[in-house]
Amino acid sequence: MSKKILGIDLGGTSIKFAILTEAGDIQQKWSIETNILDDGQFIVPDIIESIQHHFSLYQMTAEDFLGIGMGSPGAVNREKGTVYGAYNLNWRELVEVKKPIEEAIGLPFYIDNDANVAALGEKWKGAGADDENVVFVTLGTGVGGGVIANGELVHGVAESGGEIGHVTVDPNGFDCTCGKKGCLETVASASGVLNLTRKFSEVYAGDSVLKKMVDDGEQITSKQVFELAKENDDLAVKVVEEFSFFLGLACSHLGNILNPQFIVIGGGVSAAGEFLLEKVRKNFERFTFPNVQESTKIKVAKLGNDAGVIGASYLVKMGK
Amino acid sequence: MSKKILGIDLGGTSIKFAILTEAGDIQQKWSIETNILDDGQFIVPDIIESIQHHFSLYQMTAEDFLGIGMGSPGAVNREKGTVYGAYNLNWRELVEVKKPIEEAIGLPFYIDNDANVAALGEKWKGAGADDENVVFVTLGTGVGGGVIANGELVHGVAESGGEIGHVTVDPNGFDCTCGKKGCLETVASASGVLNLTRKFSEVYAGDSVLKKMVDDGEQITSKQVFELAKENDDLAVKVVEEFSFFLGLACSHLGNILNPQFIVIGGGVSAAGEFLLEKVRKNFERFTFPNVQESTKIKVAKLGNDAGVIGASYLVKMGK
Incomplete structure (x- = not known):
């Protein structure tokens, strides 16, 4: 048995x-x-x-x-x-x-x-469809990731392979907890969405529910920003456009360097799903080499909270 | 035998x-x-x-x-x-x-x-010191590259792994032959150096041999630009600073995503050697995650024209 x-x-x-x-x-x-x-x-x-x-x-x-x-x-x-x-x-x-x-x-x-x-987990049983070349990007409190090339995790020389959250997307951007500036994490995490909201809000003049919430000092979540963007709130749309620009740019680096079959986007902030990914793909395509545009696909993660236990089991299966 | x-x-x-x-x-x-x-x-x-x-x-x-x-x-x-x-x-x-x-x-x-x-070749017998995790970037007429992770080349799903020359370093930058804008190749190749020279030259007002050469319509090579920069020609220094900014930024992406032991820079345009690499490292460090700054090293290629025949032999050794 x-x-x-x-x-x-x-x-x-x-x-x-x-x-x-x-x-x-x-x-x-x-x-x-x-x-x-x-x-x-x-x-x-x-x-x-x-x-x-x-x-x-x-x-x-x-x-x-x-x-x-x-x-x-x-x-x-x-x-x-x-x-x-x-x-x-x-x-x-x-x-x-x-x-x-x-x-x-x-x-x-x-x-x-x-x-x-x-x-x-996502590579084996999720959106990665058990392909040999999959990159996972998780958008949560921070931004994390994992790179699988030729069927193996890329740990790098000091276990910092896959530090996708600290890819610099804006050399003069927001301060990051890591000590650098303009890391993907400073714009594409839950707090990143709020960074962008505050930044755009300061110079925004127009009709926006989000702007009013900021001005009233309400506590705002990334989920609310995405929902307002879906309802075409002008400020929220601007924030989501900028979010997608930076995430698409970072994904283009993954694509041009690794040409994976799939870039899988997961984590709580990705709950906006296809609404978000459509915008990310547009920027990804703008910034990737033609052959990569055609071959590397961006997908939403499938496994949710089960990705961890499934991936942990895969460690046993691979014997490493 | x-x-x-x-x-x-x-x-x-x-x-x-x-x-x-x-x-x-x-x-x-x-x-x-x-x-x-x-x-x-x-x-x-x-x-x-x-x-x-x-x-x-x-x-x-x-x-x-x-x-x-x-x-x-x-x-x-x-x-x-x-x-x-x-x-x-x-x-x-x-x-x-x-x-x-x-x-x-x-x-x-x-x-x-x-x-x-x-x-x-550079991984096996050159600057890569036979490490399992090495990225090679070659700066010539264009910019090419190869990614080795866990001892294996990363070809990707459509053989476009390692398209480092087409990593977008400047979303609004120069047009690239691939159809995109702001690829590393548009600034860090032989013609890229000339792109930067022309761009800076147009708005430059000051004392510079390079500026005079441009204005006189002389044919300029990337080698001359680097030599003038070594002699502190003001315009040439600006060009090399910008070159190093973009190359350092692209190398930081390689570092944050792959954390290789070595990023090896080769090709004719890298002939300026340590003079250039010092500036590239400064930008690389500015843009990389602390643990990557400490563990990933940028080196000049060692094998010159022999890299090809040596690497071709390594294909046989690996049986692939």
């Missing part, structure tokens, strides 16, 4: 678990709250306990599994199976993840950073 | 041949003129004849070789071993390259496009 895979998506709010077939179909799914108290020291024990509990619940043993895969925030050492600087977990110092889990469960354990793992 | 490899670098002016050891050391080297008459129909037969002639000259047979590798201009079909649209060879239609050479010589034959092959 073919074996199962256990995929784990470790986040600052919850830890998601899933049992998958080798073909990547989810059979069971559960999650627990992330307990970040006391420097996050309960996280790994909680994971172990939850696995053991569910193994007994489903009358399964380690024998039934190929291995465990995990996506984690922070800086991951894939070989040693350690994580440091995962601030949303309160893991400031180096934390051993692989060793205690392997010892307790008795299964091989694989780990990579969360953006890479989500990229693998 | 270990076998040799035959590397061929097919160009519009000459065809270079080299016999290498498996370790990549050149043992013999020769070249013939490229006869582009009558739709380039003599090129493949000339190659076969030259190989046969030199095999007999060196008292070698196919038995002594692992295979033959070739870098070619135009659009290469690596599997079928065909080339089309290599206009500098007068190969407008599809040309069979692999089949006649394999039949005549009796050795396995591998082919890839010339920029990719030069990238492999």
Whole structure:
């Protein structure tokens, strides 16, 4: 009988678990709250306990599994199976993840950073259609990404391959948390949308609901901006046009450098879906080499919150 | 006894041949003129004849070789071993390259496009120091490149991986031959240097030898511009600063997306060497994520004209 895979998506709010077939179909799914108290020291024990509990619940043993895969925030050492600087977990110092889990469960354990793992998920079972050349860009609080070329993640020499959020799209743009200026993240994340809204609002004179909300000091979300743009609010349209210009430009760099089959756009800010992607594609095409325009396609992510557990399982499948 | 490899670098002016050891050391080297008459129909037969002639000259047979590798201009079909649209060879239609050479010589034959092959050469035996993650950028008449990630060339889905010359560095910049605007090639090639020179010259008022040359209608080369910049000619310095800004920006995209160990800059326009690279690095650092700044290094290419035959041999070594 073919074996199962256990995929784990470790986040600052919850830890998601899933049992998958080798073909990547989810059979069971559960999650627990992330307990970040006391420097996050309960996280790994909680994971172990939850696995053991569910193994007994489903009358399964380690024998039934190929291995465990995990996506984690922070800086991951894939070989040693350690994580440091995962601030949303309160893991400031180096934390051993692989060793205690392997010892307790008795299964091989694989780990990579969360953006890479989500990229693998979308590549394998999502919008990437299991192609060998897929780039994933996730637009959320920040902008992350993962690059898959020739079927393999591109980690680079210091694990900074896929830092798509820090591609410079505007040399004189907004300050970024990384210390640079004009990173994609400063315009194409949730806070990026607000950066653009404030900037355009300051010089805007006209009739706009969004402008009125800004002037009234209302708290604005990126979701509201996209919704207003769909309703043709003049200021919101300007913001979304600029957002799409920069995202299209960044995607063109991915296209011209890598010529992937798919550039998959995911994350909460991408919820506007085709309304947004149409505008992004227009700019992408403007900035890409003709042969890339024809061959590289921009798509919306498919897996939503499951990308993490599915991609984590793919780590096991690939044995790395 | 270990076998040799035959590397061929097919160009519009000459065809270079080299016999290498498996370790990549050149043992013999020769070249013939490229006869582009009558739709380039003599090129493949000339190659076969030259190989046969030199095999007999060196008292070698196919038995002594692992295979033959070739870098070619135009659009290469690596599997079928065909080339089309290599206009500098007068190969407008599809040309069979692999089949006649394999039949005549009796050795396995591998082919890839010339920029990719030069990238492999620099990766294997040049400035890339045989690292698994190397990007090569060649600044010549145009700007070409090759991306090596996880030890493999990134061809992309339609063989347009590494179109670094068409990365958009200035959305409102000069027109490019590809139909877009502001491609790296429009500023960082030999003709790009002249584009920048003309642009800055028009609005320049001051004391500059370069300005005088432009105004006198003299023919200017990129080499002269770099030499004048070294001598602190005011206009030439401005041109080189702008050149370095755009090249540094494009390199930052390579760094943020791929985090390679090395970005290797080659080609005739890079002859200015460290004088140029210092300025490029300054812009690269300004635009790259801190972890990439520290880990990705920009270097000058080492192999010069030998990159092609060495990289072509590497195709054989890798068996692809």
